[in-house]
Amino acid sequence: MNLFQLRAFDAVAREGSFTRAAARLFISQPAVTGHIKALEEYYQIPLLRRTARRVELTEEGARLASITRAIFGLVDEAQTMLEANRQLLTGRLEVAADGPHLVMPMIASLRARYPGITVNLRLGNAQETLAALMSEHADVAVLTEVAPRNGLHLQPLSESRICALVPAAHPWAMQSGGIRLAQLNEVIMVLREPSSITRRTFDEACAATGVKPKVLLELDSREAVTEAVAAELGVGVVSSMEVSQDPRVRAVPLLGDGLVNRHVLGCMERRRSLRLIQAFFELAPG
Numbered sequence: 001m002n003l004f005q006l007r008a009f010d011a012v013a014r015e016g017s018f019t020r021a022a023a024r025l026f027i028s029q030p031a032v033t034g035h036i037k038a039l040e041e042y043y044q045i046p047l048l049r050r051t052a053r054r055v056e057l058t059e060e061g062a063r064l065a066s067i068t069r070a071i072f073g074l075v076d077e078a079q080t081m082l083e084a085n086r087q088l089l090t091g092r093l094e095v096a097a098d099g100p101h102l103v104m105p106m107i108a109s110l111r112a113r114y115p116g117i118t119v120n121l122r123l124g125n126a127q128e129t130l131a132a133l134m135s136e137h138a139d140v141a142v143l144t145e146v147a148p149r150n151g152l153h154l155q156p157l158s159e160s161r162i163c164a165l166v167p168a169a170h171p172w173a174m175q176s177g178g179i180r181l182a183q184l185n186e187v188i189m190v191l192r193e194p195s196s197i198t199r200r201t202f203d204e205a206c207a208a209t210g211v212k213p214k215v216l217l218e219l220d221s222r223e224a225v226t227e228a229v230a231a232e233l234g235v236g237v238v239s240s241m242e243v244s245q246d247p248r249v250r251a252v253p254l255l256g257d258g259l260v261n262r263h264v265l266g267c268m269e270r271r272r273s274l275r276l277i278q279a280f281f282e283l284a285p286g
Helices: 003-015 018-025 029-043 059-086 100-113 126-134 197-209 222-230 275-282
Strands: 048-050 055-057 091-097 117-123 140-144 152-167 188-192 214-219 236-239 249-255 260-268
Touching (some): 018 029, 091 126, 091 275, 100 140, 100 275, 126 140, 126 260, 152 222, 188 197, 188 222, 197 260
Parallel strands (some): 091 117
Antiparallel strands (some): 152 249, 152 260
16 A cells, blocks of 8 residues: 555545645645546545546545544654654653762753653662663663763763761761771771672772771661661761761761762763753753
8 A cells, every 4th residue: 555645645635625735745736646546546446526626535535534534643643743752842751860869950950941851760779770771771871980881872970979977976077178098997887788889989999998897787778878877886988979968967078099989971872862862961960
């Protein structure tokens, strides 16, 4: 079945005129006539009746017109939807992040500029966030300490520093200038699980400098670390980007090498030219 012929027939059925149908389709009137003649001859069925004043549908033509009106109505609806998405009037963006602090302002900026866009945000650890992006369950992702790899487009966002988290009454709580990493040697600590980026960065810095803290608890969330520190079970570590406003605890910068994390915005290289993904990258800080 030739869709060009059906489109020409549908235009004539809607307009009641070959001339207006040609204008509707941006083609010549002979082209419209030729498409419909070919359609009628191929299927051996009269679809249109030409009169002096207008073009009328035969009985078979009327039945076909009801079908083509539905077909091309859906086509027009699809075109309208796609065009609106291209202009960012509508659309859906799947976002993944390994923490809420960087991504939330970006989503707020996107919603303010493009209120018709729907955002679905999934939060997870670093491995889950990268996996969501690589499997294309996420369109864009905010990632921490991810190594460059083929097929992945990365844009730097910012850096954060590892801080010690201590009870508000702890002697270190007033040291706004920070404490040396070496001061944590043999100190009882409550830390995130080893797969946490913050924990991994801290462990690598300790190993490089020979610092050996005593890990009392390993916890699966930063909220749990905050509660453990507030209960004075030990000293924790937290990213400067994720410092809690909890008055029971204080974050103190750790001084030393290897205690900085780099945060990036990523997408699959082959999808970076998509308008909605481009718009999100354009709103990234820095």
